[in-house]
Amino acid sequence: MSAPRASSSASTSTSTSSPPRSIKGRPEGGLGQVRGELVTRPYPEGPRPRFPAAMRTPVHDAARCDASGACARACPSEAIEVQARGQGEGAVFRLDYGRCTFCRACVDACPTQALSATDLFELAVRDRRDLVLEHRAGSRAPTAPTPPTSPSASAMLTEVQERVQRLFRGSLSVRAVDAGSCNGCEVEVGALTWPSYDLERLGIHFVASPRHADALLVTGPVTVNMRLALEKTFRATPDPKLVIAVGACGISGGPFRGSPEVLNGAGSSVPVNVWVPGCPPRPEALLYGLWLALGRLEQRLERGEVPAARSGSGQKA
Amino acid sequence: MSRTIPFEGDDAPKSAPAPLPPRRRSDGERGSEEERWVLGAGRAGPTELGRSGLWELGVPPGWWRATSLDLLTAGAHRISSLWAERDPKGVLLRALWLGEAGTRGILVRTLLDAPPPRVESLLPELSPALYFEREIAEMFGVEFHASPDPRPLLLHYRHALPPMIAAPDRAPPLDERSRFDFAPVEGEGVYEVPVGPVHAGIIEPGHFRFQVVGEEILDLEVRLGYTHKGTERLFEGLDPRRGTQLASSISGDHSVAGAVAYATAVEHALGHPPLERPTEMRRGALLEVERMAHLLGDIAGIVLDVGYAAGAAQANVLRNEAYTVLEELTGSRLGRGAVAVGGLARPLPREGLRPLAARADAVAKATVALLRHLEERPSVMDRVRGTGVVSKEVARALELVGPVARASGLDRDVRRDRPYGAYRGTELRVTHGSTGDVEARLRVKVDEVVEASRLFGTFLRRSGEAPAVPPAEPPRDGPGFGVGLVEAPRGELLFAVSLDLERGKLSRVHVREPSYLNWPAIEYAVHGNILPDFPLCNKSLNLSYSGFDR
Incomplete structure (x- = not known):
């Protein structure tokens, strides 16, 4: 039997096209059918996709940098710093992908094309410091090396990671917690469940309660008003557990950094295991972050750069 | 003495109307x-x-x-x-x-x-x-x-x-919670259900306090503010050209609408000359494809919350296609960083616009097909029909805006009533329902996806080749105060901007999101409904928490 058509109870129908013929039990007219394609994108199991339309990730070429500071002035997120050093030492260029909102203003502002826009999206890291790039302007020589992770912290990190890989066996139940985001990250996190990304094909799924979760995925800068709820949600999640901080807000407070009503990121309230930059991170960037959390992919970014050895496939053999 | 204040239409002479009759002084000593x-x-x-x-x-x-x-x-x-x-x-x-x-x-x-x-x-x-x-x-x-x-x-x-x-x-706030009492409901068999701030889905935080008998909701009180970020204060002291990013992050799921409303307000305050027509058309095209993606999310949410996963999946495939089109145009799936004060941050691509219009058109056709499919599913229609009613009287008293208002029979749309940018001189079909239930909202939203795709195609065709980038140095001879009104996917969105023209800094930015007016509707929509239908009411109203809290 069929339901009543556009009935008199709602006077809204002013449709412009006739309905196509019905296929038993399936919605029709979907894009997959229109174009005859599979809608689910193969990443991360398939090859790394390219996004030529989305050239937004700034990459810095120290040799071309004249330390004009135009990029820092153009950046709305204070993600770039250009610091003059002592005489003869040259200026230092510093870029924090954890604050970057990928607006491209720095690339457009750079007078020497030292900054270029790329579609690099596998930016997630386990150590917050790997999101920070430091270059000496005008040279290829590295700046003073960043102090390494303290042995205890690094050992702990590895231990957690190993336990997770052993216990979760590549599968993950995730509880999403919005700690005050603008709802942009929720669009992209939610998109992971759409057929286009189909997270569950990877053995990862979102659960309704922290009691069912292995991992918390935290978005938003952590508002003063959400701090308690976030801490309680963390405590309600059984051990061992992972925390994934998502987006410029979740990492550093993003555009809201410095407001007295926010705490500048998830790290203020809970221990973070994986950081996923973006504003918001595109679904593929989130997939990469989730697989990184599970140890199913290698981290590509190291001290803010992709080392030449890792510029190929990030996938584990 | 009449206190009626005269107002005139746009066609009226541009001079100020006749002065109002002088009022007697209420207290002689005031300045x-x-x-x-x-x-x-x-x-x-x-x-x-x-x-x-x-x-x-x-x-x-x-x-x-x-x-x-x-x-x-x-x-x-x-x-x-x-x-x-x-x-x-x-x-x-x-x-x-x-x-x-x-x-x-x-x-x-x-x-x-x-x-x-x-x-x-x-x-x-x-x-x-x-x-x-x-x-x-x-x-x-x-x-x-x-x-x-x-x-x-x-x-x-x-x-x-x-x-x-x-x-x-x-x-900064003190370490002391302020008192907040919910309105109590008493009686035999009445119990209270607290929900949130952390919800079961991938949605924003807020607290709902239900008073329930059996399954029927007697009353609902909403407590918000969980995502309050002090955003309005963050604008203060910024160069107005730098404010678009924050404006896009009020409700991040309609970034373009936020940025356009903000930029319009700033342009008025600075005394910016009218934008070139192609620039306005490009902004219009971005607004409309964003509207498609956003409304498809609402449609998916409604269908998901009646428990019809296949239908929701379909809507989400279409939504993803709309975001992909937005990405082709702006480099960002959500259109972030595309709009600038005085124009657009960078020119839109000149090639390949026609296929984008065709893709948007395919999305619209498939959305209509999805609605037809849903109409043949009694288990879907039974859940949406007569559920979550917001009557026209309630809608008018609360001054609701957007698709929610239109589904309740209020015929209002900023794009037609106070046309701005691309909408000046553009024919626009505004649909409205009468029943104010979830079904009416579903139908209005499907119609708006179709109309948005048509407008998107029109605006792209008219967007021409003119440079769309803003001038390096904006003028500073405006009134120092400006208002931007935009029909966001959720309805009328307002930015009001005060500028310190001398220093070239923002001195006050006020934003009133459509959801600020629409939130009280949910407390009316749930009356007499059963608790399990709450998610359905909620999704069909699609209220922004961050837009409310800022």
């Missing part, structure tokens, strides 16, 4: 400046405010309530927003009132210069004033005399001083 109808301008009668298409009217605080209620009743105006601003002499209150389509809005202001700032409440006659007044009370320390609900709105913790008044070092 003369505040007693003039127009503050600052020094002339009698409403003045024209730059290119905003508004009349501005100053009244003394004692006349605030009477003037407002006159506009409401005799003037048949509705309040669009009510906000406050720091002033060297005290606190400045402003309200934007909108009349019939095509008429000019009226901006009423009053200066509360006698400490402590105090004015009569516009309640109970003006329901939408409730949230506005509660927010101004906690943020600026204004006392609304005879307000029936003095509870805080956005702040959960006490502050040493009202945060919009306090110097930065006194602004």
Whole structure:
């Protein structure tokens, strides 16, 4: 039997096209059918996709940098710093992908094309410091090396990671917690469940309660008003557990950094295991972050750069 | 003596209307400046405010309530927003009132210069004033005399001083929660269900307090503010050209609408010349494809919450396609960073626009096909029909906006009623329902996806080849105050911007998201519904938490 058509109870129908013929039990007219394609994108199991339309990730070429500071002035997120050093030492260029909102203003502002826009999206890291790039302007020589992770912290990190890989066996139940985001990250996190990304094909799924979760995925800068709820949600999640901080807000407070009503990121309230930059991170960037959390992919970014050895496939053999 | 304030349509002569009859002084000792109808301008009668298409009217605080209620009743105006601003002499209150389509809005202001700032409440006659007044009370320390609900709105913790008044070092909240009592419901078998702030889905945080008998909802009270980020204060002191990023992050799921409303307000305040037609068309195209993606999300949410996963999956595939089109145009799936003050941040691609229009068209056709498919599913239609009704009377009393208002039979749409940018001189079909239930909202949203795809194609065709990038140095000879009104996917979105023209900095930015007006609707929509239908009511209204809390 069929339901009543556009009935008199709602006077809204002013449709412009006739309905196509019905296929038993399936919605029709979907894009997959229109174009005859599979809608689910193969990443991360398939090859790394390219996004030529989305050239937004700034990459810095120290040799071309004249330390004009135009990029820092153009950046709305204070993600770039250009610091003059002592005489003869040259200026230092510093870029924090954890604050970057990928607006491209720095690339457009750079007078020497030292900054270029790329579609690099596998930016997630386990150590917050790997999101920070430091270059000496005008040279290829590295700046003073960043102090390494303290042995205890690094050992702990590895231990957690190993336990997770052993216990979760590549599968993950995730509880999403919005700690005050603008709802942009929720669009992209939610998109992971759409057929286009189909997270569950990877053995990862979102659960309704922290009691069912292995991992918390935290978005938003952590508002003063959400701090308690976030801490309680963390405590309600059984051990061992992972925390994934998502987006410029979740990492550093993003555009809201410095407001007295926010705490500048998830790290203020809970221990973070994986950081996923973006504003918001595109679904593929989130997939990469989730697989990184599970140890199913290698981290590509190291001290803010992709080392030449890792510029190929990030996938584990 | 008549207190009716004249207003005129856009076709009217551009000079100020006849001065209003002088009012007798209510208390002889108050300064003369505040007693003039127009503050600052020094002339009698409403003045024209730059290119905003508004009349501005100053009244003394004692006349605030009477003037407002006159506009409401005799003037048949509705309040669009009510906000406050720091002033060297005290606190400045402003309200934007909108009349019939095509008429000019009226901006009423009053200066509360006698400490402590105090004015009569516009309640109970003006329901939408409730949230506005509660927010101004906690943020600026204004006392609304005879307000029936003095509870805080956005702040959960006490502050040493009202945060919009306090110097930065006194602004952080204290470690002491403020008191907040929910309205109790008593009786045999009545129980309370608290939900949130952390919800079961991938959605924003807020708290719902249900009073239930059996499965039936007797009452619902919503507590918000969990995502309050102090955003309006963050704008202060910024170069106006740098504010688009924050404007896009008020409700990040309609970034383009936020950026366009903000940029429009700033352009008016700076005295920017009208944008070139192709630039306006490009902004229009971005707004419409964003609308498609956003509304498809609502449709997916409704279908998911009736438990029909296959239908929701279909809608989400279409939504993803709309975001992909937006990415092709702007480099960002959500259109972030695309709009700039004075134009667009960078030119849109010139090639491949025709296929994008075809893709949007395919999405629209598939959306209609999905609706037809749903109509043949009794288990879907049974859940949406008659559920979550917001009557026309309630919609009018609450002054709802957007698809929610249209589904309840209010025929209002900024794009048609106060056309801006690309919508000037563009035919627009506005559909509205009558039943105000989830089904009506579903149908209105499907129709709006179709119309948005048509407009998207039209705007792309007309966008031409002209450079779309903004001038390096914007002018600074405007009135220093501007308003941007945009029909966001959720409805009328307002930015009001005050500038320090000398220093070239923002001095106050107020944003009133469509959801600010629409949130109370949910407390009405659930009456008499069963608790399991709450998610359905919620999704069909699609209220923004971050847009409300900021």
